[in-house]
Amino acid sequence: MSDQAGNAAIEFLNVTFRTAEGRTLLSNLNLRVQRGETLVLLGRSGSGKTTTLKLINGLLTGQEGKILVDGKAIQDWDLIRLRRHIGYAIQDVGLFPHITVERNLGLVPRLEKWPPERIRARTEELLNLVGLPADEFRNRYPNQLSGGQRQRVGLGRALASDPPILLMDEPFGALDPLTRADIQREFKSLQQRLNKTVVFVTHDVREAILLGQRIAVMDAGRLLGVYAPGEFLQSREPVVSDYVNVLRSEMNLFENLEK
């Protein structure tokens, strides 16, 4: 069984989190994220998914219960080391507005004191990886990019020091549907190549089914269940069927319009 334990990149054991005022944001969470899988946390706002994410990289602390990252309890990690071990991408505002794309991408490598030529090579590689021509975008500032381009750079930055774990908090939330579909597709193919452990927060059920190998559904601070996409569509859990009904009604709408 030790083998199985070794396969968990992240593990939550009976984790409860309350705010300083005593409001419970997360109650008794038990969740295991396998190495190399993409786990989507799906739920409405206030369901506890972002809280879960921020507990993993220690942006929130003071929980009850145990959180393990790579088999080691979070309190035993040096917080700075832990965070550099984990890539982090969030919605829209994530890029530093006062530095160029190149410097945004090279930020973590610079913190890790990589030699300049290696950082330069890496930023070039990252720009190619996320589909932006390096010569054109290297020296731009974030406000000179479109929303989709910014999100690509944000994704590249999270991957910069090649961390084994990626946390993504609605990274594509602010994009128009076409750009969003583009970048989701690319993210999926990227994920198949890079094989990272990804925890992906979204409230968009289509995105969850498209990107998640497993979907953890959360509601009001509780984990309702973890489903493979196929299981998800068949689940009887009321919140899950609500989501599935949304998908169905969209499909019906589509079919009706086609007639």
Place this chain on the structure above:
Amino acid sequence: MSLKEFFIAHWGEITRAALEHISMVGIAMLLAIGVGVPLGIVITRRRRLRAPVLGISNLIQTIPSLALFGFLLPLPWLAARADRLAITALALYSLLPIIRNTYTGIMGVDPAIREVGRGMGMTDGQLLFQVELPLALGTIMAGIRVATVISIGVATIAAAVGAGGLGEFVFRGVAMVDNQFILAGAIPAALLALGADFGFGLLEKKLQRRH
């Protein structure tokens, strides 16, 4: 004698006084920045110090400038030289806008940006120097600009304690009821203030242009 002739006749004296004035304000500003910016940073980190630090610097600013010079007079090391006294008073006067703008500049950085920095594994120092201060620089410059303009005005009063500067002309003019003397101090002081305002304004714009 026309004002123009007066300026030509006293040109050497006026320039000397203006240079004195500039050096007084310049040194005072360096001191105020050296103390004010770190204090402004500290109160973004230690919330409990915020009210006392801002309160005291606020209080200093409410003291009429002439009275502030007077209050410093009994202090032995300071009062030993008039320029020392004047520079200290000016620096104290400049603290509030610098501390306050450093504080608001840093606190005004989007919390999401700060959180991303922490999430990427930046230490507090790295976050401060690589993210918060660069983003707050425009606001901090605005504080320095206000402080400099105020100081150039207040420095004219430094002549009352014998520190020299353009105020000398003003005080002499008042004593002799001679408008030309007053204007020989007041006009260059006003020009200095306008020049500083304009120059720092350009700098501020340049610093804020990127984002």
